[in-house]
Amino acid sequence: MLSFILRRIGLLVPSILGVTLLAFSLIRLVPGDPVEVMVGERALDPVMHAEALHRLGLDRAFYVQYADYLGQLAHGDLGQSLVTHDSIRDEFTTLFPATLELALAAMLFAMCFGLLAGVIAAVRRGSWLDQSLMGLSLTGFSMPAFWLGLLLIMLFSVRLGWTPVSGRIDLMFDIPPRTGFMLIDSWMAEQADPANNAGAFRDAALHLVLPAVTLGTIPMAVIARMTRSSMLEVLQEDYVLCARARGFSPARVIWVHALRNALIPVLTVIGLQVGTLMGGAVLTETIFSWPGIGKWLIDAILRRDYPVVQSGILMIALIVILVNFMVDVLYGIVNPRIRHVR
Amino acid sequence: MTLRTVRSCTDTTIIEGVSPILSFWRDFRANKGAVTGLGFLLAMALAAIFAPWVAPYSPIDQFRDAMLTPPSWARGGSMRFVLGTDEIGRDLLSRLIHGGRLSLLIGLSAVLMSMIPGVALGLLAAFFPKGAGPVIMRVMDVMMALPALLLAIAIVAVLGPGLFNTIIAIAVVSIPGYVRLVRASAVSELSRDYVSAARMSGAGTLRLMFVTVLPNCLAPLIVHATLNFSTAILDAAALGFLGMGVQPPAAEWGSMLSSARDYIDRAWWVVTLPGVTILLSVLSINLIGDGVRDALDPKLKHTTS
Numbered sequence: 247m248l249s250f251i252l253r254r255i256g257l258l259v260p261s262i263l264g265v266t267l268l269a270f271s272l273i274r275l276v277p278g279d280p281v282e283v284m285v286g287e288r289a290l291d292p293v294m295h296a297e298a299l300h301r302l303g304l305d306r307a308f309y310v311q312y313a314d315y316l317g318q319l320a321h322g323d324l325g326q327s328l329v330t331h332d333s334i335r336d337e338f339t340t341l342f343p344a345t346l347e348l349a350l351a352a353m354l355f356a357m358c359f360g361l362l363a364g365v366i367a368a369v370r371r372g373s374w375l376d377q378s379l380m381g382l383s384l385t386g387f388s389m390p391a392f393w394l395g396l397l398l399i400m401l402f403s404v405r406l407g408w409t410p411v412s413g414r415i416d417l418m419f420d421i422p423p424r425t426g427f428m429l430i431d432s433w434m435a436e437q438a439d440p441a442n443n444a445g446a447f448r449d450a451a452l453h454l455v456l457p458a459v460t461l462g463t464i465p466m467a468v469i470a471r472m473t474r475s476s477m478l479e480v481l482q483e484d485y486v487l488c489a490r491a492r493g494f495s496p497a498r499v500i501w502v503h504a505l506r507n508a509l510i511p512v513l514t515v516i517g518l519q520v521g522t523l524m525g526g527a528v529l530t531e532t533i534f535s536w537p538g539i540g541k542w543l544i545d546a547i548l549r550r551d552y553p554v555v556q557s558g559i560l561m562i563a564l565i566v567i568l569v570n571f572m573v574d575v576l577y578g579i580v581n582p583r584i585r586h587v588r
Numbered sequence: 589m590t591l592r593t594v595r596s597c598t599d600t601t602i603i604e605g606v607s608p609i610l611s612f613w614r615d616f617r618a619n620k621g622a623v624t625g626l627g628f629l630l631a632m633a634l635a636a637i638f639a640p641w642v643a644p645y646s647p648i649d650q651f652r653d654a655m656l657t658p659p660s661w662a663r664g665g666s667m668r669f670v671l672g673t674d675e676i677g678r679d680l681l682s683r684l685i686h687g688g689r690l691s692l693l694i695g696l697s698a699v700l701m702s703m704i705p706g707v708a709l710g711l712l713a714a715f716f717p718k719g720a721g722p723v724i725m726r727v728m729d730v731m732m733a734l735p736a737l738l739l740a741i742a743i744v745a746v747l748g749p750g751l752f753n754t755i756i757a758i759a760v761v762s763i764p765g766y767v768r769l770v771r772a773s774a775v776s777e778l779s780r781d782y783v784s785a786a787r788m789s790g791a792g793t794l795r796l797m798f799v800t801v802l803p804n805c806l807a808p809l810i811v812h813a814t815l816n817f818s819t820a821i822l823d824a825a826a827l828g829f830l831g832m833g834v835q836p837p838a839a840e841w842g843s844m845l846s847s848a849r850d851y852i853d854r855a856w857w858v859v860t861l862p863g864v865t866i867l868l869s870v871l872s873i874n875l876i877g878d879g880v881r882d883a884l885d886p887k888l889k890h891t892t893s
Contacts, residue, residue: 260726260729261726264729267730268731268734272746275746381621384871387874388818388822388867388870388874389867389870390822390826390842392825392826392829392842393866393867396848396849396852396859397859397863399852400853400856404852404853521734522735524735524738525735525738526737528830529826532830533849547745547832559742562735562738563733566735567733570733
């Protein structure tokens with residue numbers, strides 16, 4: 247087991263280095279040089295131009311700059327935003343919990359309904375229920391997520407007035423940021439100050455529902471399809487027949503005996519969906535004005551705040567790499583056969 | 589589904605000698621969803637190709653007297669604008685038809701521009717497992733570490749928005765998929781006897797790559813290309829929606845949705861119709877992809893992408 251984990255860590259190092267190189271090169275690939283781009287249309291004094299290049303360290307050799315950049319990263323220094331002049335690391339750590347909360351809620355939604363739909367479709371294979379569930383999941387898979395978000399807003403916020411349109415919580419609540427997770431923070435605030443913050447938790451939950459559904463739809467469709475095909479395979483195994491023959495109830499055979507083994511490939515797919523979630527978060531956060539790192543990144547791109555773009559992309563890639571690594575290790579634990587395959 | 593599998597197996601034994609294209613078509617035709625998808629896609633492609641003649645108006649003509657006219661079947665709508673007009677009085681149907689042009693163009697070019705380098709790199713990686721292979725695969729791992737849409741956004745952020753840069757960005761992010769797929773199937777083909785036989789009879793590496801091995805990797809490649817086509821259309825719409833794709837006033841489905849956001853409380857049609865069009869075209873391509881997969885290789889039936 248240890249050698250398996252070590253081997254995976256060995257594979258991790260070149261990927262991480264590669265991602266830093268990618269994030270680093272990005273800003274250097276901008277046509278013209280970054281100083282000109284930042285200044286924009288205005289003419290720039292050549293002396294000041296050279297000074298600015300020197301100050302940003304852009305006049306040195308590429309590999310020197312890269313080594314420097316790695317050194318900074320090793321100290322946890324992500325640089326400064328050109329617009330707000332705040333530390334990028336601080337901005338990231340403030341905004342990241344919002345994205346994490348949204349992604350977790352979306353994943354929870356996707357897993358509950360995806361697994362349920364997949365298992366039902368597999369058990370009722372070939373029936374109209376199977377066909378309509380799979381038709382629905384193919385539709386979900388083909389859905390432009392940003393449009394789904396707009397539709398949900400149009401229906402639930404504009405027409406029915408059930409849910410708020412944007413943000414994480416109503417402005418009338420005063421929620422001290424303790425964990426960064428609005429659900430927890432609002433609950434704590436409600437407990438601490440019931441007079442002013444009554445209903446804060448409910449409000450935070452209502453804000454979360456539509457974005458989570460929007461973001462979770464594609465992963466849900468993928469999980470449903472994968473669960474169905476994986477269940478179909480497992481249901482034909484001898485041990486399932488054996489469990490049936492021993493007189494276990496059909497529900498127990500399906501949900502305990504079969505699903506447990508069918509989950510192994512589903513787990514990998516769930517791990518792979520983390521990338522999709524991060525990509526989808528950019529769109530979802532833009533639609534719902536959700537103050538997370540996706541919206542932060544898009545705003546930075548539109549404002550040409552290149553250091554933020556660079557670090558944002560780096561951090562998201564690192565998160566995806568780490569999650570996939572953890573899924574790999576988990577997979578090795580669940581399925582011992584994997585450990586010995588090179 | 590069991591029935592169909594059995595039937596298609598017997599079919600192939602009976603019709604031995606029939607061209608593979610014909611037997612493929614027989615299997616494909618049996619899949620109702622796939623045929624519906626193909627029909628819709630063909631209709632859309634025809635409308636896109638002949639857009640200037642099919643569309644009732646120019647996509648950028650503004651009818652200032654008829655801003656935000658509802659579709660013909662809704663209250664206040666007229667047959668003058670069948671699907672209604674947008675916020676500056678442009679005919680929605682004409683814009684959707686012309687948008688189909690852009691989407692299909694982006695999809696097709698992105699698929700071609702990622703498939704060709706992807707296949708070449710994948711074959712290289714499979715044929716040189718000691719030299720170029722690991723390097724190529726590590727680079728692909730890095731590209732795959734970033735969510736495709738995010739990498740595309742980053743590329744557009746560097747290159748600037750526009751039609752051509754959208755195509756490039758989507759093509760670049762699609763390359764790793766092809767490389768991995770082609771490498772995996774080429775590696776498994778390389779251990780087959782027919783490859784050794786070709787090698788014994790003196791076939792060069794290039795010939796082995798493209799004439800001996802590649803044709804045997806085509807089935808999964810075609811399926812992947814179909815799915816890639818639909819993802820490309822989705823990603824192009826997402827880029828357009830974020831204001832980083834094809835720029836207005838060009839009629840692009842994603843950017844149409846982005847400007848429709850402001851009218852979400854007044855004009856349901858400008859929000860709904862472009863989205864329905866995107867959904868239907870992506871769905872029809874995915875249906876075709878499923879049908880192609882089932883027809884090409886019954887073994888692949890139980891795998892999902």
